[in-house]
Every structure is written in structure tokens, then in C-alpha cells.
Amino acid sequence: METDIRVPKLRLAGKEYPLFPIWILFLIAAFGIGLHGMVTVLTKGLSVTGLSNQVAWGLWIAIDLSSIALGGSAFVFGVIVYLFKIERFKRVGMLAVLLGFLGYSTAGMVLLFDLGQPLRFWHPVVYWQPHSLLWEITMCVVLYLSVLLAELLPIVLEHPLFHSHPILDKSKFLRGFTNFLQKLSAWLHKTGPFLAVIGLTLSLLHQASLGATYGVLAGRGLWFSQTAPVIFVLSAVAGGTCLLFLTSIIVFRVMRPGLVSDSVLYDIARIAGYVALLCIYIRVWDWAVTNYYSFDREIALQTELLNTVAPYTTSFWIGQVLFAAIPGFALVSAKRIKRFRILAFFAILPLICTILTRWNYNLSGLIAQITYDPFTPTVIQNSYSPTVTEWQVGMGVISYWLITFSLAARFLPFKGDHHHKEHHEPDVPEPVTAD
Numbered sequence: 001m002e003t004d005i006r007v008p009k010l011r012l013a014g015k016e017y018p019l020f021p022i023w024i025l026f027l028i029a030a031f032g033i034g035l036h037g038m039v040t041v042l043t044k045g046l047s048v049t050g051l052s053n054q055v056a057w058g059l060w061i062a063i064d065l066s067s068i069a070l071g072g073s074a075f076v077f078g079v080i081v082y083l084f085k086i087e088r089f090k091r092v093g094m095l096a097v098l099l100g101f102l103g104y105s106t107a108g109m110v111l112l113f114d115l116g117q118p119l120r121f122w123h124p125v126v127y128w129q130p131h132s133l134l135w136e137i138t139m140c141v142v143l144y145l146s147v148l149l150a151e152l153l154p155i156v157l158e159h160p161l162f163h164s165h166p167i168l169d170k171s172k173f174l175r176g177f178t179n180f181l182q183k184l185s186a187w188l189h190k191t192g193p194f195l196a197v198i199g200l201t202l203s204l205l206h207q208a209s210l211g212a213t214y215g216v217l218a219g220r221g222l223w224f225s226q227t228a229p230v231i232f233v234l235s236a237v238a239g240g241t242c243l244l245f246l247t248s249i250i251v252f253r254v255m256r257p258g259l260v261s262d263s264v265l266y267d268i269a270r271i272a273g274y275v276a277l278l279c280i281y282i283r284v285w286d287w288a289v290t291n292y293y294s295f296d297r298e299i300a301l302q303t304e305l306l307n308t309v310a311p312y313t314t315s316f317w318i319g320q321v322l323f324a325a326i327p328g329f330a331l332v333s334a335k336r337i338k339r340f341r342i343l344a345f346f347a348i349l350p351l352i353c354t355i356l357t358r359w360n361y362n363l364s365g366l367i368a369q370i371t372y373d374p375f376t377p378t379v380i381q382n383s384y385s386p387t388v389t390e391w392q393v394g395m396g397v398i399s400y401w402l403i404t405f406s407l408a409a410r411f412l413p414f415k416g417d418h419h420h421k422e423h424h425e426p427d428v429p430e431p432v433t434a435d
Helices: 019-048 059-070 073-083 087-114 133-156 166-170 172-190 192-215 228-255 262-293 297-309 312-332 340-367 388-411
Strands: 009-012 015-018 368-370 379-381
Touching (some): 009 019, 019 087, 019 388, 059 087, 059 228, 059 340, 059 388, 073 087, 073 192, 073 228, 087 133, 087 262, 087 388, 133 172, 133 192, 166 172, 172 192, 192 228, 228 262, 228 340, 262 297, 262 312, 297 312, 297 340, 297 379, 312 340, 340 368
Antiparallel strands (some): 009 015
């Protein structure tokens, strides 16, 4: 079994306590609270939520969109590793696949409870509606989740449990089954470039279509513009890469020091920084076209109305401009800063920016919306407040994400050997210096 994985410990009163079991127990308790909310929704329906016909998408869809966006590093590093053949990102790419799978499976869990008829979740796969953007998004997400599962299987099968555990030699059936799994893993590994192309295609399609879903809604004005597909794609790349950088520090610098060089981590930070700056550049121009050059009275009224119920303008300039621009410049300069604590702090801010962007696209145009009357359009205000049950379900799906990631970070080797006969250069651990 693997023994070279360092697990952080908690120091209290001069004694060290294992932090991992405490963390897992805390997450299991949080998931239990979420499970109560999930059962409530499945038994009582959407009447226990704060959703309405006017605001049909709320907290759950914001979590859904955010989790999909923060899994955006999977298709980016699939291209970098398999198409660009940059081998030094191989192990980081494995972590990106895990984050992508967690993001999309989390989104699937949220959607199961957001549906009015959860037992009909399979209907889009059978009953096609090719003229619907939501159907196209559903099909892309289902197919891409299948691709991520195929990419994740070889990573899971790297664990010694599946190839060198003593119990395998005591059962011919188990040994034969694990041998079959190893052959399947080797075959899936060889199809990596093909899976990367399919994953890139499906990801770009549904990330852009998510933005287009809002862009084609008539009469919304403030957020739903034609640039939404581009912003959704770029913000997913920036937010997903920032999350990959943060988790890479935990997995490859704290728990497995030397497995991935610091220079690779700096390059991940730089990629995130450049994309964040590009995204915010386009977003500011979009704001200027929508709010400054258009002279649209309804949009001005929407902004004024939103400012009466929340610090909308302040949150935009601080949470979505400064939280992307300032960290973007810092992350681009990662090789000069060379302090991971500082870089980790700056990487958190674009994550908040990505989540705020999804929240605003999802709610701002619904809370202050323009009526559909083409002759006398007016701005009306709707209200929405998530109920306790909605927060419980949200806590449950986030706990699932954290539990699965924590177990993977603790037990998966992330070495990229896949235990089939290939020649790899030996690992040469780098010395880890203190920040």
C-alpha cells in the first residue's frame, strides 16, 4: 500500500491529532443535514422552496452553474496533455479530470431535486427536442459526464487495492476481475486523445449554450446579452483553472511534495491569470455597450431597482471586476511572487467572481425584469428568498463534492502509471522549501 502521502495534522495543546477523520466526520454530518432536505423535496415537491413562476431558477441552479464552471479545467488540461503533448502537466491533468467529474456530477444531483418530476430525469435522453437549448445542454452534459467517467476510471484503478493488494492472490475471481479492469484501464488510457477531443467539443458546446440560454430570453435586458456564451466559456476556464491551482497545492505540494514541480504549479496560475484578465476585459466592454452606449431606459431602471434591494452595482465592480482584474495580474506574475499562500489567496478571488457571475445571470434578470409588451415595456420587481430546505439540499451536494475530493486526495496516487507496461521516466522529487 502507498505510504508516501502526507496527511495534515491538527496541533492542540502540544499534541497532534489526525485532521482527516475529523474533517470527514464533519462533512458526513453536513451531508446528513442535506439528506433531510433532499427527502423533504422528493416527498413534498417544489412547494417547500421559495421558487415561483416569476423566479423559477434560484439557489440550486446557481450551484449547478457554478459547479459546472468550476469543473472547466478538465477540458482545458485534456487538450494540454493529450493534444499539445505537454507531459509535465500529466499528473495535474489527472486532478483536473477528477474536478471535472465532481463538478458535473454535483450539477446532476442539484438538477435531480430542481426538477418538478425528478423520476423523469431520463426523458431528455429518450424524447429528443433538438430545437431546445436546454435539451442540447442536457445531452452535452450527459455525454461529457460519460467521457469524464471514462477518463477517471484509469486514475481510480491506479490505487494498489486494484493490482497489488494481498487479498487478490487469495481469490481467482477477484484477480481475474482486477486484471480485466487493468486491461480496460490501459485501453481507456490509449483513447485519451480521442476522449480529449470529444470532451473539448461537448464542453465548449454546453458552456456556450448555457450563456446562450440567457442571451435568447427576450425582454430581460441587463445581463442577457449576445456576449453571454463567450463570457460563460472564459469564466469557466478561469474559475476552473484557479480551482485546479488551489487543489494542486493541497494534493501535490502538501500531501505529495515533489510529485509535481513548483514550476508546473506556477504555470497553472499564469494560465488562470491570463484567462481571467481576458474574461474581465470582455465583460467590461459588454457592460459599457449595455449600460453606457445603448441609452436603454429599461436597463437603467433595472439597475436602479436592483440597487434598492441589494448593493448590485457595488458587488459588480468589486466582486466581478476587481476580484478578477487584481488577481489576474498577480497570478500572471506567479513566478516572481513564488509564495503559494499569497498566490492561493489571489486564486480564491476569481472563484468568487465566477460564482457571482453565475448568480447574477441566474437571478438579476429575474428579480428586476422587463415585461414582454413590445409597445409599453415596464420594469417589474419580483422577489425570491431560498428556504431552509433549499439551503439544506445545497449543503448536501456541496458536502458530496468535498467528501469525494477529500477521499481522492487522501488515497489516490496520482502518479499516472496506470500499471500497464509503458516506459516512464523515474520520478525525481524536488525539495520543498518553506514559503
